[in-house]
Amino acid sequence: MASVFVFLYYFVLLLSLLGQKTSSTSTDTSCVPWKANLGVVIDRSSRVGREQKTAIEMAVNDLRHCSEFTLHVRDSHGNSAASTAIELISHKHVDAILGTLTQQEATFVHNSLNIYSIPIISLSPTSSVSEQAPATTSSFIQISANITYKMQGIAAIVGHFGWRKVITVNEESNRFSSDYRPTTLLSDALQAVGSSVDYHLAFPRVSSLLDPGPLMENELLKLKNMDVKVFVVMQASVEFARIMFEKAKLLGMMETQYVWIVSDEIGNILDSVGFYAVKSMQGVVGLKTYFADTTEHFRKFHKRFKLKYSKEYPEEENSNASLYALRAYDAVKVIANALQQSEGKINESTDFKNHILSSDFEGLSGRISFEHGLLRRMPNFQIINVIGGSYREAAFWSPGHGFVADITEVDGKDMSSGDRVVIGLRSLYWPGGKLDVPKGWAMGSKEKPLRIGVPAKGAFPQFVKVSYDQHLNRTVISGFSIAVFEAAVRHLPYHLYFQYIPFFGTYDEMLEGVRNKSLDAAVGDTEIMADRYAYAVFTQPYIDSGLQMVVTAEPSIKDSEFIAFKAFTKKMWIQYGALSLLTGAIIWLSEYATGNTDFPKQPFFDLIGYILWLSVSIMSFSLRERIENVASRLVLAAWIAVVVVVAASFTAVLSTLMTVPRIQPSILDVDYLLKTNAPVGCNGNSFIDRYLINALDFKPGNIRKINSIDEYPGAFNQGEIKAAFFVAPHAKVFLSKYCQGYTTSARTFKLGGFGFVFQKGSPLATDFSEAILKVTQSGEVNKIEEKHCRISRSAPTTKT
Numbered sequence: 001m002a003s004v005f006v007f008l009y010y011f012v013l014l015l016s017l018l019g020q021k022t023s024s025t026s027t028d029t030s031c032v033p034w035k036a037n038l039g040v041v042i043d044r045s046s047r048v049g050r051e052q053k054t055a056i057e058m059a060v061n062d063l064r065h066c067s068e069f070t071l072h073v074r075d076s077h078g079n080s081a082a083s084t085a086i087e088l089i090s091h092k093h094v095d096a097i098l099g100t101l102t103q104q105e106a107t108f109v110h111n112s113l114n115i116y117s118i119p120i121i122s123l124s125p126t127s128s129v130s131e132q133a134p135a136t137t138s139s140f141i142q143i144s145a146n147i148t149y150k151m152q153g154i155a156a157i158v159g160h161f162g163w164r165k166v167i168t169v170n171e172e173s174n175r176f177s178s179d180y181r182p183t184t185l186l187s188d189a190l191q192a193v194g195s196s197v198d199y200h201l202a203f204p205r206v207s208s209l210l211d212p213g214p215l216m217e218n219e220l221l222k223l224k225n226m227d228v229k230v231f232v233v234m235q236a237s238v239e240f241a242r243i244m245f246e247k248a249k250l251l252g253m254m255e256t257q258y259v260w261i262v263s264d265e266i267g268n269i270l271d272s273v274g275f276y277a278v279k280s281m282q283g284v285v286g287l288k289t290y291f292a293d294t295t296e297h298f299r300k301f302h303k304r305f306k307l308k309y310s311k312e313y314p315e316e317e318n319s320n321a322s323l324y325a326l327r328a329y330d331a332v333k334v335i336a337n338a339l340q341q342s343e344g345k346i347n348e349s350t351d352f353k354n355h356i357l358s359s360d361f362e363g364l365s366g367r368i369s370f371e372h373g374l375l376r377r378m379p380n381f382q383i384i385n386v387i388g389g390s391y392r393e394a395a396f397w398s399p400g401h402g403f404v405a406d407i408t409e410v411d412g413k414d415m416s417s418g419d420r421v422v423i424g425l426r427s428l429y430w431p432g433g434k435l436d437v438p439k440g441w442a443m444g445s446k447e448k449p450l451r452i453g454v455p456a457k458g459a460f461p462q463f464v465k466v467s468y469d470q471h472l473n474r475t476v477i478s479g480f481s482i483a484v485f486e487a488a489v490r491h492l493p494y495h496l497y498f499q500y501i502p503f504f505g506t507y508d509e510m511l512e513g514v515r516n517k518s519l520d521a522a523v524g525d526t527e528i529m530a531d532r533y534a535y536a537v538f539t540q541p542y543i544d545s546g547l548q549m550v551v552t553a554e555p556s557i558k559d560s561e562f563i564a565f566k567a568f569t570k571k572m573w574i575q576y577g578a579l580s581l582l583t584g585a586i587i588w589l590s591e592y593a594t595g596n597t598d599f600p601k602q603p604f605f606d607l608i609g610y611i612l613w614l615s616v617s618i619m620s621f622s623l624r625e626r627i628e629n630v631a632s633r634l635v636l637a638a639w640i641a642v643v644v645v646v647a648a649s650f651t652a653v654l655s656t657l658m659t660v661p662r663i664q665p666s667i668l669d670v671d672y673l674l675k676t677n678a679p680v681g682c683n684g685n686s687f688i689d690r691y692l693i694n695a696l697d698f699k700p701g702n703i704r705k706i707n708s709i710d711e712y713p714g715a716f717n718q719g720e721i722k723a724a725f726f727v728a729p730h731a732k733v734f735l736s737k738y739c740q741g742y743t744t745s746a747r748t749f750k751l752g753g754f755g756f757v758f759q760k761g762s763p764l765a766t767d768f769s770e771a772i773l774k775v776t777q778s779g780e781v782n783k784i785e786e787k788h789c790r791i792s793r794s795a796p797t798t799k800t
Contacts, residue, residue, distance in 0.1 A: 035070070036068070036070070036096065038069045038335065039085065039099070040053070040097075041099030042073070043100060044077075046237050050312075050316075051325040052100075052123055054309050055325040056073075056328050056332055059332035059336075063332065066340055067335070067339050069336075074087075079207075081099050081101045085120070090113065095352075096121065098332070098335075102124060110140075120140050121142075121356070122142040123327060123331060141370060143330060143334075143368070143375065144327070146378075147185060151234075153399075154263060155190045155195070157261055157383065157425075158193060158232075158261070162493065163195060164196070165198040166197060167201065167228050167232070170202045170233075170234050171202075171206065172205055186234065198226070201219060203215070207239070216243055221251060229257055229259060230441075231261070232262075235263070235265055236262075236265060238266060238272075238273055241266050242273075242276075257438050257495045258438060259438050260285070261285050261286055262285075262287070264287040264288055266286060270384070270391055272318055272321065273317070274389075278390070279389070283428075283430045284386040285430075286383075287382070287384070289379050290379070291326065298364055323365055326364040327363075333368075337361070338355035378398065439494040439495050443496045443498075448497075450520040451498075451521075452499065452522070453514065453524075454524050455507060458524065459709055463480045463481045463524065464524045465477070477502070481524050481525050484543075487775045488768055488774075491770075491774045506685045507526055507527075514535060514758070526757055528541055529687055529752060537758055537760055538765065539757075540769035540770075541754055541755045542755065543781065545751045546727070546748040547688065547691065548731040550712075551724075551743065551745045552666045552716055552741055553664065553665060554664060567650050584612070584614040585611050586635055590631050591629055593629075594628060596625075596627075596628050667745055670746055673723055678702065679720060680698065680721055681704045681723075682725045683707070686727075704720055704721050709730075709734060731744060
């Protein structure tokens with residue numbers, strides 16, 4: 001009974017296929033079946049070649065009512081197809097050739113045989129000419145779009161994410177191909193978006209190698225050690241891509257921070273390969289040429305193709321038809337239509353070739369019409385993202401339209417003069433399974449990180465502190481300078497692999513290590529000095545600096561018996577006394593003139609004493625004389641108001657003098673230190689001693705080198721130094737910690753500020769300068785300074 005059901009199943013399936021063939025061949029019953037010899041050159045070792053062979057055979061069978069093709073199929077085995085094409089023309093006398101020939105091969109074939117009338121239709125995935133460089137002969141036609149468009153699409157992805165450099169990877173096709181052309185076109189497209197090709201790697205064709213694995217592994221290892229982490233795979237077979245991504249995964253190049261972009265040559269075939277081929281491509285982004293896969297014509301073809309392909313190649317995991325199979329089918333139809341239009345007169349005129357070039361119909365792969373030997377219509381690309389065993393669609397990209405969410409909204413529309421549809425890409429999963437966009441550039445590597453020197457003997461651990469954590473069993477590097485550096489690293493446009501190297505010498509010796517390349521950079525409280533540019537280059541200063549003199553502080557008022565007179569200045573006392581006498585004199589004259597008996601006429605000296613007494617009595621509000629004149633009363637009222645205000649001010653100032661200690665520097669300027677040969681102290685590992693000698697004319701014998709912030713108070717107390725010289729950030733820290741008894745004095749000597757040090761010619765200096773500006777403008781530096789330096793808001797910073 002089961003065998004009966006099986007028989008019925010296959011019988012129904014056979015009838016269905018016969019019905020589909022009948023429907024496909026019944027489109028035109030008025031055709032005359034003209035005969036022609038058709039040469040086919042494909043690479044059966046590749047998935048694309050096998051699909052093309054199957055599709056061509058299907059097309060010949062479907063169109064047999066109009067064209068009787070005699071197929072002469074040859075396998076190029078991945079080598080040049082030129083010699084095979086010559087053999088087909090010379091011995092099989094084919095009327096047209098279909099195959100994976102390039103423009104250079106076609107030109108070679110025509111020139112070798114001196115025959116230019118036989119059309120060669122190229123099925124190569126990538127066109128070998130551009131619109132600016134049309135084919136040298138009109139007998140060479142390519143069923144592919146201008147290669148420039150795909151390069152612009154790749155550049156659009158690179159520009160969208162702001163990657164500044166890429167590395168291109170290419171599988172060489174054969175000896176006739178100009179493989180430099182795609183790289184040149186991509187370089188031009190990248191330049192338009194502010195990027196460039198940093199390095200180009202060309203692999204031999206996989207089919208030409210007995211064991212491509214070791215070679216590919218060695219070459220990928222070279223790429224891994226480069227700084228650029230954005231790789232663009234331009235021309236490659238699916239076999240090449242499978243091996244390459246497997247090796248890249250083994251080498252750790254399919255992890256976070258890496259970017260892989262593939263052209264449509266690989267993207268177009270992803271529907272046809274199985275999970276095994278894409279499992280190593282997780283996170284890959286690429287182009288896929290868009291075509292309508294929802295039409296009834298396509299569904300019928302695809303169903304028959306899967307059945308035929310799986311029967312011919314049962315070992316294949318997937319039997320879906322790719323774009324290349326559709327184009328091969330359409331190519332046969334192009335020749336069949338031209339054969340009908342020329343009424344089978346292939347060798348008698350050029351009509352056959354011209355009819356091919358004038359083709360215009362809707363094929364399985366899209367609109368088929370030619371211009372300059374290429375498909376006329378600009379392609380639309382899907383932006384795909386490989387996830388799991390397949391891919392997802394992130395957006396569309398089309399020349400003139402850019403990124404769009406739905407290609408049907410703009411397909412076929414001219415938007416050159418109207419509004420462009422501009423969108424962003426959907427969130428993409430990158431290698432390593434992360435949604436965060438990789439920076440595309442990494443300085444150093446996990447295996448060989450950059451060596452960043454840090455001063456291990458700095459006098460101020462608030463800026464750089466090197467300690468050993470016994471619980472973690474490792475050296476811990478911390479401090480203000482380290483925090484600023486790590487904040488700047490987060491703002492770099494690429495990933496930075498680095499490790500801190502504690503340096504136990506002086507700052508100048510550390511810079512010498514950068515110069516001789518034993519260190520890649522130096523991070524710390526390093527002052528930017530003109531003479532240090534002989535060693536290395538500096539970044540933008542991350543904190544301003546200057547040389548300040550710190551001295552002991554002493555009370556500004558020593559004689560407490562006369563402290564009351566310090567409330568006002570000398571000028572103020574004189575003015576106040578003069579106004580008091582003047583007020584007393586005005587009141588006496590006014591009252592005497594009106595005949596007030598309380599203000600009698602007196603001898604001159606007695607009158608002066610009386611006016612003085614009158615002034616004092618008015619200030620103390622003890623005036624006993626009677627005031628009768630209105631003018632005198634007005635003057636008196638105004639003066640009493642002044643006295644009240646002055647008395648209140650006097651009381652406030654005097655209270656301040658008596659309750660708040662007033663200090664002043666014990667030494668006011670550098671000249672006093674120079675004249676008295678006073679000893680001074682400074683950081684023994686820094687540039688300050690050299691600056692004191694060369695710029696301020698201190699004698700070397702008067703300079704004491706001090707190696708710790710905590711040693712300065714003892715040196716002051718024991719009289720070893722009379723003043724200490726710090727850079728401004730260090731002075732803030734010192735006064736914050738020892739805010740009692742010390743203050744700054746004299747003027748600040750302007751310096752370059754603190755900066756990070758890099759080797760001469762290193763691009764890191766410029767990138768870090770930009771990152772430092774971002775950190776500074778965001779206010780992050782101020783927060784880091786308050787956290788690590790603990791600047792006290794009330795710490796004395798009195799200057800004179």
